[in-house]
Amino acid sequence: SNGDTVTGKAEPGSTVTIKDAEGNTIGEGEADDQGDFTITLSPKPVDGDTITVTATDPEGNTSGETSVTVDQTAPTPPTVDPSNGGTVTGKAEPGSTVTVKDAEGNTIGEGEADDKGDFTITLSPKPVDGDNITVTATDPSGNNSGGTTVTIDATAPAAPIVNPSNGATVSGTAEPGSTVIVTDADGKTIGTGTADGEGNFAFALSPKPADGQVITVVANDAAGNASAETTVTVDAIAPAAPVVNPSKGDIITGKAEAGSTVVLTDGSGNVIGTAPVGDDGSFSFTPSTPLPDGSTVVVTAVDSSGNSSAPATINTDSTAPNAPVISGSDGTFVSGVAEPGSTVTISDSEGTVLCTTTADGSGVFNCSIDPSVEWDQTLTVTATDAAGNASNPASVVTGPILKSLEINVMAPTLHRGDTETVTATGFVPGEKVSAEMRSTPINVGTATADDAGKVTFTWKIPADVELGDHRIILTGERSGQVAASFTVVADSVEIPDNPIANNTPGTGGPLAITGSDLFPIGLGGMLLLAAGMFVLGWRIRRRNRNRGEDVTAH
Numbered sequence: 001s002n003g004d005t006v007t008g009k010a011e012p013g014s015t016v017t018i019k020d021a022e023g024n025t026i027g028e029g030e031a032d033d034q035g036d037f038t039i040t041l042s043p044k045p046v047d048g049d050t051i052t053v054t055a056t057d058p059e060g061n062t063s064g065e066t067s068v069t070v071d072q073t074a075p076t077p078p079t080v081d082p083s084n085g086g087t088v089t090g091k092a093e094p095g096s097t098v099t100v101k102d103a104e105g106n107t108i109g110e111g112e113a114d115d116k117g118d119f120t121i122t123l124s125p126k127p128v129d130g131d132n133i134t135v136t137a138t139d140p141s142g143n144n145s146g147g148t149t150v151t152i153d154a155t156a157p158a159a160p161i162v163n164p165s166n167g168a169t170v171s172g173t174a175e176p177g178s179t180v181i182v183t184d185a186d187g188k189t190i191g192t193g194t195a196d197g198e199g200n201f202a203f204a205l206s207p208k209p210a211d212g213q214v215i216t217v218v219a220n221d222a223a224g225n226a227s228a229e230t231t232v233t234v235d236a237i238a239p240a241a242p243v244v245n246p247s248k249g250d251i252i253t254g255k256a257e258a259g260s261t262v263v264l265t266d267g268s269g270n271v272i273g274t275a276p277v278g279d280d281g282s283f284s285f286t287p288s289t290p291l292p293d294g295s296t297v298v299v300t301a302v303d304s305s306g307n308s309s310a311p312a313t314i315n316t317d318s319t320a321p322n323a324p325v326i327s328g329s330d331g332t333f334v335s336g337v338a339e340p341g342s343t344v345t346i347s348d349s350e351g352t353v354l355c356t357t358t359a360d361g362s363g364v365f366n367c368s369i370d371p372s373v374e375w376d377q378t379l380t381v382t383a384t385d386a387a388g389n390a391s392n393p394a395s396v397v398t399g400p401i402l403k404s405l406e407i408n409v410m411a412p413t414l415h416r417g418d419t420e421t422v423t424a425t426g427f428v429p430g431e432k433v434s435a436e437m438r439s440t441p442i443n444v445g446t447a448t449a450d451d452a453g454k455v456t457f458t459w460k461i462p463a464d465v466e467l468g469d470h471r472i473i474l475t476g477e478r479s480g481q482v483a484a485s486f487t488v489v490a491d492s493v494e495i496p497d498n499p500i501a502n503n504t505p506g507t508g509g510p511l512a513i514t515g516s517d518l519f520p521i522g523l524g525g526m527l528l529l530a531a532g533m534f535v536l537g538w539r540i541r542r543r544n545r546n547r548g549e550d551v552t553a554h
Contacts, residue, residue, distance in 0.1 A: 001051070002141045003044045003070045009035040010055035010063070017054050020045055031055065047072035071141035077148045078119070080135045082223035085127045085152045091117040092137035092145070101134050102127060113137065129154035153223040159230045160201075160219045164305040167209045167234040171202035174219035174227070183216045184209055195219065211236035235305040242283075242299045242312045246386035249291035249316035255281045256301035256309070267296035277301065293318040317387040323394040324365075324381045327429055327453075331398040332372040333478060335428045337363040337451050338383035338391070347380045348373065359383065364451045366430030375399045401428070405482035407474060413487045416465055421458040424474050424482055429453050431477045438471045449476070461488060 001007075010016050010031040018027040018039055029039035045051055052065040075093035083089070092098050092113040100109035100121055111121040127133055134147040157175035165171075174180050174195040182191040182205060193203035209215055213234045219227040239257035247253070256262050256277045264272040264285055275285040291297065295316045301309040321339035328335065334346050338359040346354045346367050357367040373379070377398045383391040405426040414420060427433055427449035435444035435457045442462065447455040455474065465488055473483040 001041075001068055001070055002072045002143050003041060003046065003049070004142070005038055005040050006051070006053060006068065007036075007038045008053070008066075010037055011035065011057055014055040014057045014063075017056065019052050019054075021050050026051070045070045071139065072143065074143040075137040075139045075145040077146040078113075078135045078137050080148045080150045082153055082221070083123075083133070083150055084154045084223040084225050085123060085129070085131070086224070087120055087122050088133070088135060088150070089118075089120045090135065090148075092119055093117065093139055096137040096139045096145075099136050099138065101136075103132050108133070127152045153221065154225065156225040157219045157221045157227040159228040160217050162217045162230045162232045164303070165205075165215070165232055165234055166236045166305040166307050167205060167211070167213070168306065169202060169204050170215070170217065170232070171200075172217070172230075173199040174201060175199060175221055178219040178221045178227075180217060180219050183218075185214055190215070209234045235303070236307060238307040239301040239303050239309040241310040242301050244297070244299050244312045244314045246388075247291075247297070247314060247316050248318040248387040248389055249293065249295060250286070252285045252287075252297060252299070252314075254283060254299065254312075256283055256299075257281065257303055260301040260303045260309075263300050263302060265298045265300075267298070269298075272297065290318075291316045317385065318389060320389040321383045321385050321391040323392045324383050326381055326394050326396040328401045329369075329379060329396045329398045330401050330478070331369065331375055331377070333366060333368050333428075334379060334381060334396060335364075335366040335430050336381070336394075337429065338365055338381075339363060339385055342383040342385045342391075345382050345384065347382075349378050349380075351380075354379065360430070362451050364430040364449075366428065373398055401478070405474075405476075405479060407472075407482045407484045409472065409484045409486050411486065413489055414461060415491050416461055416463050416467075416488060418461050419458060420461055420472075420486065421456065422472050422474070422484065423454065423456045425452070425454045426482075427453045427455060427476045427479045431479060433474055433476045433479075435459075436473050436475070438473060440465060440470075444472070 006018055012031055012033045012035045014031050016029050016031055016037045016039060017025055018041060020026050026043060027039040027041040029037050031037040047070055049070045051068050054065050055063040075096050078090050078092035078098055080088060080090040088100050088109060094113055094115050094117045096113050098111050098113055098119045098121060099107055100123060102108050109121040109123040111119050113119045129152055131152045132149055134149050136147045137145040157178050160172050160174040160180060162170060162172040170182050170191060176195055176197050176199045178195050180193050180195060180201045181189060184190050191203050191205040193201045195201045211234055214231050217230045239260050242254050242256035242262055244254035252264060258277055258279050258281045260277045261274055262277060262283050263274050266272055272287060273285050275283045277283045293316060298311045298313050300311045321342050324336050324338035324344060326336040338344050340359055340361050340363045342359050343356060344359055344365045344367060345356050348354055354369045355367040357365050359365040375398050379396050380393045382393050405424060407424040410421040429449055429451045431449050432446055433449055433455045434446045437444055444457050444459045447457060449455050467488050467490055469485055469487050471483050471485050473481055475481045
């Protein structure tokens, strides 16, 4: 009792008497035919007073006393969770009666707090979004708590924004304070988390979904409203290793998966920096201080799902190439040798670039100047390596280039179907040289003069070529021509080891030769030998005359 009234049960029809601690009667009444009674007390006892209650039947028999301590302390107002209008949950004094009323004071729900103080009450009629409801708790003594007012929230959160995921974790943003739930393709929950005060969330998934699987993410707010679903396809495929350009340490550039982030570390794994990769796959990172020559830089690409590529490693190179060695220039070209793979730049005395080219794997370069420059002009030649280091300049004065071309054939005399080889020196390194076999014009091919100015051609003599003398003519793009002669002779005839021995007429063996046949055969052989000697001498004289022909070499 709270001291205002006393309620309870006694023998039906009995008289219920209530006395204070001094034995003074402060209330009396009769139990109804159900045994229920409600008696107003006067004077009203105060909080903590003990009162005694007895029942006396019509025959005058009095029951034993029941003592009650007056409780005039109201319960603490309930703690009420956010509500979407379907139910109300929260905490109140254990055993208290929780009453929910709408804005007009109508009771729309009532229930009892359990022994832990928890309550869940279904509301009817269901209030709508934005309505205010008031929740009170009344303890068994009839003391009422203050009301707790809650505004109904029936608006679902926005669908979460979910970052790409590799399946190990999921992250993104949702309504601050909402509970984020991730389910797999079968609807099984594989992760939950809470969005922080700024709406950010990140948590691990278990079991980890595989590449290509679709996961579903929803956000439930504190009122129990569920957002629309956001689906994400798991990407567990790592990017390709970046392609990193040579660097002298002042800037690191290259290519990687578009949209990924490159992470640069040193040889010990310490992070040097990061850089975003653009839509075209390019990235660029400038260290605060240029990296020393020979520094190891390891570059990996991390995609938006968190997958890391295999590393790409470079060593910085801030050492400039040696100055190019110039073979010469006649104003239409410059040739020479520089660091293999370097970019060779030719400029005039005013600094105007006349041409650029790349030194080949042997370092040979040949750069054409168009339009050409006059003789006696000083040209500057520099080599820039892949890291951007430029050599000291070399210079050359344009003028006539006098080259002594020399040629040598491996086989001065050979047969149809044989292989011939010819070498020549004195060409400009890097220039193209073509070869042609005459008298019947046959294109042997083209070759590039090496850094010593040498070319070699090897080809097979056609089976149908004319017998006799032929020439091989080599023509350089810049150095002119050089030629040499060789002779194609008839195939040799195989002679049996012993054409006479063991020949029996009619046996199918070699022809039998009698004594009377020896003189005619010997005389014919001698005549054939003499004729062959004459022809061979004539061809040798002719070849010598051909070798004496003028060949212009530039």
